Amino acid sequence: MGGRAQGCTVLHVDMDAFFASVEVRRHPELAGTPVIVGGAGNRGVVTSATYEARRYGVHAAMPTARALRLCPTATVLPGDLSLYAEVSRSVMALFRSITPLVEPLSLDEAFLDVSGAGRRLGDPAEIGEYLRARVFDEQGITCSVGVAGSKFVAKLASTSAKPDGMRIVRPAEVMDFLHPLPVGALWGVGPKTEEQLLRLGMRTVGDLAHVPARTLQRALGPAAGAHLHELAWGRDPRRVVPDEPEKSTGHEETFGTDVDDPVVIHRELLLLSERTAGRLRSGGWLARTVSIKVRFADFATITRSRTLDVPTDVGQELYDTARALFDALGLDRARIRLVGVRAERLVEAGSAPQQLELGAREHGRRDAELAADRAARRFGAGAVRPATLLHRDGRPGRAGRPSAARPAAGGRTPGSTRGAPDRPAAGNPEG
Template sequence: MGSGVGRAEGCTVLHVDMDAFFASVEVRRRPELAGTPVIVGGAGNRGVVTSATYEARRYGVHAAMPTARALRLCPTATVLPGDMALYGEVSRSVMALFRSITPLVEPLSMDEAFLDVAGSGRRLGNAVEIGEYLRARVFDEQGITCSVGVAGTKFVAKLASTRAKPDGLLVVRPPEVMGFLHPLPVSALWGVGPKTEETLLRLGLRTVGDLAHVPARTLQRALGAAAGTHLHELAWGRDPRRVVPDEPERSTGAEETFSTDVDDPVVIHRELLRLAERTAGRLRSIGCLARTVSIKVRFADFATITRSRTLGAPTDVGQELYDTARGLYDALGLQRARIRLVGVRAERLVEAGSAPRQLELGAREHGRREAELAADRAARRFGAGAVRPATLVHRSAAPRRRPADQA
């Protein structure tokens, strides 16, 4: 395996993955942190890591780890709260670059995507050359690095990009697939979670090669017909799925877990406002409007309920999202129930340019939207939270767990 002009035969699929995306964007904004351990995530007892630089990862820090534990492993790390609006802006620019190469772009998240470059060869060269071109463009235009896997299938391309990290490119041609796949642990196969891995290890199957040489019927008996067939096919590098261009984003939102359970409706209303503002900023950053607003409420005993309401017209105005979210919450009549978590989500998204909402804005709503757009501009220049509603300036809420924005 390796890169080179002669190494792309039979390869038309790229998997491009930004390296430590959130943390890398933060280091770009604060270059004095380059080369140091940086953690993006929530502070406090319930804070959770959402991203970490490779300097922090060397200490064992990883996403979804409690921030307190991460700081015990790496006490010199800088912890930053994150800015989802900024990450969304960078993500949109990167995806636009990908689509300038090929219309066949299938994003998996904000920071990774599959590309089918079969139709781009005449203009830009083979898949390896296109991969190197993309890496250079991302670095030149965004100041962050990415890793690229090049292969004949999506499954192998994704594994290759993981092996190439950080800041590398790996190509696996069809004749090289077995040599690449079979030494890997069975956990590398898509669909192998902890329970399935435990079952496979009990059967003595530790590597993909071990699994590949077990009859499909045996796997089907142990794992079920669908799972057994799926893993047997992957173990032999067979993945017929095509790169499917992305559909418009369907939902986005934010949620927060309080550091101590809250029963004060004033505090909860204030939190709903903050989450609605954040969600609206995310909508504007991705150029979408929401047709439906939903809330999530988790109680002290971890019981969770959701409620939703469809709007009269789609919106990206934080105040409108908040009014709806607050109405949904108040309608629950919880009467000082102890709340652990609240969330606001915008659903059934439509592209802003294709929705009639912009033509229907009244003077009041138009003024709110203009104010929120001005706040977006201030946030990009001075940082998140530079401008916010007066209600959020003085807060009695306890420190929260994490900025759990969800694309």
């Protein structure tokens, strides 16, 4: 494919401050002002922020209270995951009208392989510009595009183009682009690995690239050392994989105040299990493994998991396992800040005949939950729920008040990601 982006067939498209941008579209009077999407109160957490807010140091995962100290004039909005998901579906449909090779990473970003679209739409750079214009015209939000010969470089290129820009990194330019970057820019380098690399004197990607692979492997382990050495030289053979199957999904909740009552924890686990099962059924998945996450008042966090004999999408079965995992911890009035339930090692429901082995009791539970799904689609979420989750007056009850609007990700929440339906979220909506 010729043109000014010759050799660049991979695009990484990332919406700019996605959740916050959609909110500004809905509230045009807020355009040009600092806007924060997230929870209010002492336990609230920032999910997304406009660039006007970021100039004050506000960023995703920051406590909202701290964000407001940095930027007192910011408007805080609770967020609307259903709206963001709707916009995401429209954007992904646009991408698929360009090429069938679209690999979403979260609600707000995706890789595209445009090697087959050149004859119809032109050079990859022209396709990138076309996508940016279409997203803005149709959705009223901006996106940034990285154009390169590999997924890794394309993603770094889109990050460098933010906000509302496009960066092309041709094959001959990869080293000049990569090597001045900090080592933390490499995929797989988290805070601990970055600290270790800095101690060894490797501050830039170029520093790391010129360390022998065997030395890196001795310092970081065989797999990690080889992986980072390849990336530092721009070598990333992975292809764009359309609609990669989701591997996990789940929900978690931060309590409004620390909780030490196991009855309250059990009720929250039941609610999270019901939500997770509903997501499994809507996606046509069964879970082989159930895991829980428990975060204590001092922010120490533990996880536990158990593999099921038979994959399931029944909320009661997820809850039974999650509760058993929690009770096995033997916590004695420990103050708990957050709990989560996740379904892992997902398999397609149609490919798991062992589901037919469920007994009458399990079938009855599943039929009841399917009926609840139908009621929810007709009358709204929570129209039917276990009696345990109702107050004495019959109104829906919660174990604790959520501190933030928590889109699960991803994404992909599911806390979702591709590879884990909950990526931020995937993915990070704070693009």
